[in-house]
Amino acid sequence: LPSPPVRLPYVPHVPPMALLGKVTATTFALERPRCVFDGHADASDAVWLAVAFANASATFRNPRSRADVPPYKQLPTARSYMTLETAAAAYSCSAPSPPVLRVGGDTACRDQGRQDPCNGPLPFPGPYRVKFLLMGCRGPKAETRWSEPILLRRAVSPGTIDPAPTHRGSDVVVIASILASLGAVLATAVLGALGAKVWDSLCHQDLGTDAFTRRSYRTHHIPPALPQPLPPGCGCNPPGLCHSA
Amino acid sequence: MAKSDDCIHILQGLLVFGNVVIGMCGIALTAECIYFVSNPYGPYPLLKDTGNNDFYAAAWIGIFVGLALFALSILGIIGVIKASRTLLLVYIILMLITFAFEMASCITAATHRDSLTPNVFLKQMLERYQKSEPANNSDNEVTKTWDELMLQKHCCGVLGPSDWQEYTSAFRLTHNDADYPWPRKCCVLDAQGLPVNLDACKLGVPGYYNSNGCYDAISGPVNTHAWGVAWFGFAILCWTFCVLLGTMFYWSGIEY
Numbered sequence: 484l485p486s487p488p489v490r491l492p493y494v495p496h497v498p499p500m501a502l503l504g505k506v507t508a509t510t511f512a513l514e515r516p517r518c519v520f521d522g523h524a525d526a527s528d529a530v531w532l533a534v535a536f537a538n539a540s541a542t543f544r545n546p547r548s549r550a551d552v553p554p555y556k557q558l559p560t561a562r563s564y565m566t567l568e569t570a571a572a573a574y575s576c577s578a579p580s581p582p583v584l585r586v587g588g589d590t591a592c593r594d595q596g597r598q599d600p601c602n603g604p605l606p607f608p609g610p611y612r613v614k615f616l617l618m619g620c621r622g623p624k625a626e627t628r629w630s631e632p633i634l635l636r637r638a639v640s641p642g643t644i645d646p647a648p649t650h651r652g653s654d655v656v657v658i659a660s661i662l663a664s665l666g667a668v669l670a671t672a673v674l675g676a677l678g679a680k681v682w683d684s685l686c687h688q689d690l691g692t693d694a695f696t697r698r699s700y701r702t703h704h705i706p707p708a709l710p711q712p713l714p715p716g717c718g719c720n721p722p723g724l725c726h727s728a
Numbered sequence: 729m730a731k732s733d734d735c736i737h738i739l740q741g742l743l744v745f746g747n748v749v750i751g752m753c754g755i756a757l758t759a760e761c762i763y764f765v766s767n768p769y770g771p772y773p774l775l776k777d778t779g780n781n782d783f784y785a786a787a788w789i790g791i792f793v794g795l796a797l798f799a800l801s802i803l804g805i806i807g808v809i810k811a812s813r814t815l816l817l818v819y820i821i822l823m824l825i826t827f828a829f830e831m832a833s834c835i836t837a838a839t840h841r842d843s844l845t846p847n848v849f850l851k852q853m854l855e856r857y858q859k860s861e862p863a864n865n866s867d868n869e870v871t872k873t874w875d876e877l878m879l880q881k882h883c884c885g886v887l888g889p890s891d892w893q894e895y896t897s898a899f900r901l902t903h904n905d906a907d908y909p910w911p912r913k914c915c916v917l918d919a920q921g922l923p924v925n926l927d928a929c930k931l932g933v934p935g936y937y938n939s940n941g942c943y944d945a946i947s948g949p950v951n952t953h954a955w956g957v958a959w960f961g962f963a964i965l966c967w968t969f970c971v972l973l974g975t976m977f978y979w980s981g982i983e984y
Binding site (some may be wrong): 501502503504505507508509510512548569583587588589590603636638639640641644645646647648649652653654655658659661662663665666667669670672673676680700 | 778820827828831834838841842845848851854855889890893896897900904905907927930931932933935939958959962966969972976979
């Protein structure tokens with residue numbers, strides 16, 4: 484009876500660095516475990532990633548051999564699968580490698596339906612839990628802990644976007660209110676001036692002596708001139724028969 | 729009487745000066761609006777498509793208002809110098825009509841700028857970009873405009889590449905999420921137009937994709953245009969208001 488696999492304390496997790504695509508709707512990224520399997524792995528061993536729905540991780544049974552590995556397309560029924568079969572040497576301390584693993588990045592194997600370990604896109608948003616499993620020729624040799632539940636993104640329909648502006652900008656309010664008041668003042672002033680003029684011309688009022696009025700010549704009715712009184716130095720009795728001395 | 733003559737001459741001088749300024753501003757407004765109308769900038773097809781074409785209505789009104797202001801300012805100068813009541817009355821009434829039109833143009837331009845929220849473009853982009861069966865030519869226009877915009881301005885989406893992740897879209901129907909978390913145009917491209925590092929772009933590694941949104945590139949020119957029409961028109965109207973008040977004061981002092 485093979486011995487139960489060693490439980491390693493490593494917990495798989497989504498990389499902490501700022502990567503916009505580390506969790507998408509069908510894929511997620513994991514930090515690549517380094518030096519985790521050293522001391523337990525032989526050269527011929529392979530490290531698998533077990534992916535299970537978060538509520539099915541407790542019932543996940545490690546496969547006895549490579550032939551028992553649950554394939555990708557059984558995920559909906561078996562609620563788990565294993566993928567990312569990699570040589571254990573790739574996770575050793577000295578291996579130069581990208582710091583991130585992408586789960587779900589291979590669309591070709593999903594479409595072609597191959598039986599090989601397929602790193603296909605995840606068809607449901609989850610949440611999922613993952614663990615790494617070191618498989619030797621005689622079965623699982625070591626396993627990490629299960630990760631925290633990883634929930635994938637869920638996209639909403641663009642119909643929920645409301646294109647209306649949330650609030651009227653202050654620009655419009657300022658312009659509209661000031662212009663409206665200016666226009667009202669002008670209209671009132673014109674109507675007032677016209678009305679005053681019409682009223683004046685109807686009532687023939689004298690305009691008085693305003694300082695700014697620009698008087699054009701106004702012809703008044705001039706009554707016939709009265710005869711001027713004689714200067715007092717001309718003492719003539721019958722008026723009109725005076726000769727100046 | 730000499731003092732009131734001086735006052736009259738000063739008032740006349742001020743009115744002539746005011747009308748000269750109005751005439752020049754009218755020419756400037758016409759020139760500016762002709763420039764905006766004849767020189768649509770790159771993202772204009774997006775604006776046209778959202779149905780928010782008010783800005784061009786405002787600019788067209790601005791052209792005619794500018795010419796009217798110029799003509800009326802000449803009429804005003806003649807009316808003030810000749811002290812003719814009829815001319816000045818015609819001037820005042822026509823100026824009021826022009827004032828009303830320019831008011832409409834300013835408010836339209838300012839409201840239009842307000843209505844171009846990011847959500848307007850977001851909704852349009854998600855529903856029309858890379859639509860697989862384009863209903864009409866404008867869908868193709870939208871796709872082409874967005875592609876050019878993202879290439880030239882090195883931007884992605886309206887607010888960022890996460891627009892493509894947060895919402896489903898016409899793009900998502902034809903391009904699966906694992907291979908295309910966002911369009912290829914969002915990746916940093918080399919001289920041949922291919923992504924420098926496709927895997928890094930898909931993961932969102934800084935430096936291999938364009939992380940900023942295109943909304944600033946769209947709204948920047950719109951804001952400039954709106955400022956040019958709305959606020960410049962507003963300034964002209966404030967000045968015109970003062971000149972009109974002065975003219976009415978002058979007109980009411982002229983005797984037959």
